[in-house]
Amino acid sequence: MAPTMATAITDSTDFSDFVINQGHGVKGLSELGLKRLPKQYIQPLEERINMTNVMPQESIPIIDMLKWDDVHVVESVCDAAEKWGFFQVINHGVPIDVLENVKDATHRFYGMPAEEKNKYSKKLSPSNNVRFGTSFIPEAEKALEWKDYLSLFYVSDEEASAFWPPFCKDQVLEYMKSSEVLIRRLLAMLTERLNVKEIDDAKTSLLMGSVRINLNYYPICPNPELTAGVGRHSDVSTLTILLQDDIGGLYVRGNRGDSWIHVPPVSGSLVINVGDALQIMSNGRYKSIEHRVLANGSKNRISVPIFANPRPRDMIGPLPELLAAGEKPLYKQVLYSDYVKHFFRKAHDGKKTVDFAKI
């Protein structure tokens, strides 16, 4: 019998051409109606989530930010960042329609034909700050991840206007700008506990001087248990603000051994997590926590994280306010762009990136 389109693509070298070069991504693969997961996506056993390690009775905190300057709210935020590195916020001040619009825009972008999306691929994108791709680093990964992404690094409105995809640009910019107050508030709360009295311009740049937004797409997967939507990693950001839809599938490492906790979709909420840069600046007081995404066998999922980062040219290390109080530094000063390059040189590998800055 002649091979079907699907078997021809998954069993031959046409695979990279179809998925990567032509820009069909995993969405294109999924839409072929494959019955079996292509071998390129089969993760080794130790990288598949073991459902017996998922703690259904545990959950990360959900914090109501309505009275954001109330001491109890501030305490809850700081305690959650110390204990869990992950929490959800509601009444966060980002209008719900802005969140809905950016989710719609994400679906609109992924609904475009492959050749349209491929105009933003590494090879073809007119700007280094706009990148459509699949998996994480296909050239460095032994097994691929079941995810497509559009990654947008914000430089200026003019640059975004010229180079970001018109199908989603306005909604993404609005989401980014409407989240700024929340990010600023959270960082002010968190750094106050680190003895930072005032966030001046230099501190603002260090904490949130550059912003990256990803539009993630996790299509229906024929064998979700054999692969990963995103493998175990921590973010390189200071803070990540993540908008997820109502499908679920994000898991964060629990406090005990190899345990994992699901982050259930909560309507109107945003998920906040501490990234490596804040772990380093806080000298380990706040911890970036490993997380991963499970693929889904029956539904397409999207998520839209905003990564608030130092600027590439910033040196990051334990904050002087902590060292002045007599803390022994656990991390050295590193150039943030070197740190990020190190992260993007390798496949997802849990929290190993942080070793780059350890003393």
Ligand SMILES: O=C(O)CCC(=O)C(=O)O
């Ligand atoms: O899709 C998600 O829920 C998480 C994605 C993620 O961890 C990331 O993009 O860094």
Ligand SMILES: [Fe+2]
């Ligand atoms: Fe992440």
